[in-house]
Amino acid sequence: MNPAIMIEDLNLWIKNRQILHNISLRAPAYKITVIIGPSGSGKSTLLRTINRLIELTEGVRYTGMIRVLGKDIMDWDVYELRRTAVYVAQTPNPFPHMTIYENVAIGPVLHDIVRDKADLDRIVRWALEKAMLWDEVKGRLDEKPGVLSGGQQQRLCIARALALKPQILLLDEPTANIDPENTHRIEEVLKRLRDEMTIVLVTHNHDQAMRLADYLVVIRDGHIESSVKPGD
Amino acid sequence: MSRHRYFKDKLFKIMVFVFAMAGVAPLFAIISAIAVNGGKTILSVGPGFFYGLPSSPLSSSPGGIGPALVGSLILMFLSTIIGYPLAFMTAVLAVEFPESVFGRFIDVLVKSLLEIPTILIGVLVYSLLVVPTGSFSAWAGAIALAIVILPYIYTHVENSLRSIPADIRLASYSLGLSRAKSIFYVFTCEAKRGLLTAMLIGLARASGETAPLLFTIGGNWFTYFQGLGKPIGAVPLLIYTYTLTPYTNYHEAAWGASLVLLMVYLSLFAVFRRFSKP
């Protein structure tokens, strides 16, 4: 079975400082791959390189090969790529001046993958249900995200990503600033999503890694230390 | 602590406050003088002041400023229609593409428009638009005004766009949205307030500027709007022209018109303030 993401010999420099050294990694489809490592080890950078978000930073240069769903990322249309492999940031960043509904809806609307309003309503509801947020917000879809707690906002961001029906979800320490109750919820969400998409998750929490990982990649100082399948 | 130091400290504080109060006192003097004298005029003429026509120089009545009022509104409207889109697009260019040489160049250029004396802008528009067409016109005035207000609108839009937090930008790009879509759908929504107040700034400036109008609109006080290519009046120009005459009734009209202009300015300012506070 082809891996969803294949990285070979990735070396990356930001402003002439090397951040990633000889990274090689395979993320199998429909599995959760967890990348674990201490802060500053380059995990975020690695994640953002996969869907070319890193290109928004100045002074970035890299060599090596990255294939997403079998195609070299340079061959992808970058917006399609980012839609297919959606990145969710560490700190929740919903659009503060849009309503909860609009936050989830804007992705599908602008990528023109919606037929009509009824279709959009369905997608929004589906995304919020998948993110296990629907019951909590269904009565207040026209309120601003500011009324939600941190954990709820993070799930909103996940819903926003899911609305695009991505094939890959790239999550950057999704529960780093979230309380235990919501952390548990979000982990539940991710476990259930595994059947429908590939998940790559970055964390520095070993317990979380153990709970979620189908495959575990350990990274330190921009180097891969080991990659295992837990349970071996 | 020695009495000497204490005394100097107190003295300094008093001096600072006295000078500071002296600095803002003129504002209140001006507002009260305009309120009193302008109020007198408007009360003596009645509501006809706002829609009536001017009276002859030596008559006892100040007459009305109707055409000038309408003219001002038209000019404010026109100049904002011309100036705002131009300011918005160039601000987007400068903020979203700071790597480009052109983007940085435009930023410097627009900001240096602020340094050109407004009388020069009026005179140059005269030479470029009024002379070839042979007539003063509302167009010429609107264009001159648009150039004058452009940098003010630009600066405000620029600040609003720049103040969008980096993680919001990241969120938009993470969803695979292109720059164009991010700007026109997401960022404008996030910066909505700033973009609206920028328009208010443009309107406020356009309502009060006089020098750009001196040689472009011709000062038509007696007839209402005759067409974009014809001369038109405006309240600030009326005030200026009337003040220069030796006629008392025209001076009274000038006070009345000043009160109107003051009210327009303060209202726009208040609305602006209301919308600026989160």
Place this chain on the structure above:
Amino acid sequence: MKEDRLFFLALLPFGAIVVAVFIVFVSTLLYNSLPIFIHEGLMVYTSSTWRPVENNPEAEVYGLLAPMIGTLEVSFLAIIISLPPGLSLAIMIEEYLPTGLKSLMETIIEVMAGLPTVLYGMWASLFFADYLKSDLMIPLHEILWFIPIFGCMPESPYTVFTAGVILGIMIMPYMVGLILDGIRQIPKKIREACYSLGMTKYETVRILLRLMRPVIIASVLLSLGRAAGETIAVSLTIGNTYNIPECLFTPGYTISSLIADQFGNSGFYVYMASALYAGGLFLLLLGVITSSTGLYLMRRWKTSV
């Protein structure tokens, strides 16, 4: 990325319009000034004769020296009038006032800064000028007559002095904004250091002021540029008379008020308009020099703090 490229190209025309306006303006200014330079050379800036003659272009003589001096006199006077209150307001707002009053004062200053200049001018012309003459100019003349600038008896209330005072009132809020911007760049820890050494507010402010000297100079320069270009309020208060003002209490011209006053006349003569454009060139140059120097000083100071 192609969509981004297209987007950039779509924005270019708007930028191009701005550039075009700029280029057209500067070149029109130069082009319209040319005739007077051909007619008189640089004498237009050094002579103080203003002789419009109908039907005899050769005999026309236009010298801008008097209004140039007028511009400088009025602007300097404005700075002298506006600096003490402006500086005091900035200090008061930043160092003395609690938050509520601070924003109130800032709002008042903003209102003043945006107030249409024609209102300042008409108030001065129809109201304030008379008081200025009787309560300030005449006493000054009577006490300080031996100083040349106060040496003449004020006849009309519309003089260089009047224009300078009004201009000073008008640019003060602008100056306050600039100085405040500078004060706020000073790191808090400097003030903290002063207070923890037991200094009084006065002593602390003195240190801050010394630190801020480049900011004050830059603010003065930028305000000077702004003041020189102001037309309406000056034109309503300066008396619009052509002479070199040796004494402040006489009427005069600034370049901008000359343009406002005489441009309408210029159609009757051949070279007058061109002379006025040459005056505009002077104003532009003055503005460019003061603002670029001022901005440079500001920027350099900000990076040094």
